Amino acid sequence: MRIVLVGPPGAGKGTQASFIASHLGVPKISTGDIFRANISQGTPLGVKAKEYLDAGQLVPDELTIDIVRDRLSQPDAVAGFLLDGFPRNVAQAEELDEILADNGVTPSSGKAYLDVVLDLEVDNDEVIKRISGRRLCRNDSGHIFHVDYSPSRDGAVCDICGGELYQRSDDAEGVVRTRLEVYAAETAPIIDYYREQGVLTTIDATGEVDVITGRAFAAVDAARG
Template sequence: MRIVLVGPPGAGKGTQAALLAENLSIPHVSTGDLFRANISQGTELGRQAKAYMEAGNLVPDEVTVGMAWDRMGQPDAAGGFLLDGFPRNVAQAVALDGLLKEAGLELDAVLDLEVPEDEVVKRIAGRRICRNDSSHVFHVEYSPPEREGVCDVCGGELYQREDDNEDTVRRRLEVYHEETEPIIDYFKAQGLVTTISALGSVAEVTRRAMEALPGQRG
């Protein structure tokens, strides 16, 4: 099964992508992981991306598309894949469509995780991360530590990342609305999009997503 997962920052894409990929036994293809892997391995695309990033420039679509397509061509993706963070804009969506058609393939579904903007702000701005281990994550409202500002796991200091403040989150949402949200209409025209509420527990959202996939109901 070939799936694209779309949603604003704070919708829980990373969490849901990992769970869905595991349930479906397909690789989770994350843009962030692609960049890190290509740069650390010193691939030609990785070198190109690193040069743009070090110069403070956006990585061109063709480099991002090249990395994603190379990953989709790996043996473990022969039975499908779940794309998280790609395509990021309509140009990348068009490029993906073209490459799939050339290969005689097509997408099965596009899942659109929907969450109210105020909830996104609350989720991200309330996040607190341990300085000793960034995998220890708390939330001032949803999963507060036993002692304010102190990690339950190791006793480290909890802090709010600079880009997790409300102003930055709202700017990230604006970028999402301008750049990424239009791909939903693009894929809707192909009858591929199912919108899923990202409110509720992680398990509830996963269940909704699985039920929305072709052949997965019941």
């Protein structure tokens, strides 16, 4: 299956993407993960991407599209994939259709090259609370805490490895608000784009993680027929 997840920052796309990709046996392709890996490695792409992300802005289309085109050409993505973080605007959505056509994909119905687009919905206040309260371990251990939902015992140190906890620069409340404004202006219009193609399913992304996952699985299974 060819799947795209859309939704505001903090909607839980990364978490649900992992579960859905595992459920279907397809690769999860996250442009955010690719950018962050390049940032941590100090690559030229990472340096450019960091400037935009730190300001709460989207990475320019040309950089993002080149990465996605290369990734979707790899053998493990031929039979299907789950995209998280792309497309972020209508121009990218149209470019994705062209990439898939160039890769020999035949539209599944009408002009739709994707099987399903899952729109994870959550209100802005909840997004701000989720993201601005997130704290990461500086030891690159991957451990993540939240000041409200899953706090560390002393608030400043990782319970697991003892590393210092910090707030990522693009998780600051002011930046999150900017990210939400950018989402509303740039990304939300693709919801109509995919609704017109008949592949959009909206999912309530509030509540317990496993409940949201159940909603996502039901939507994916319905799309599979």
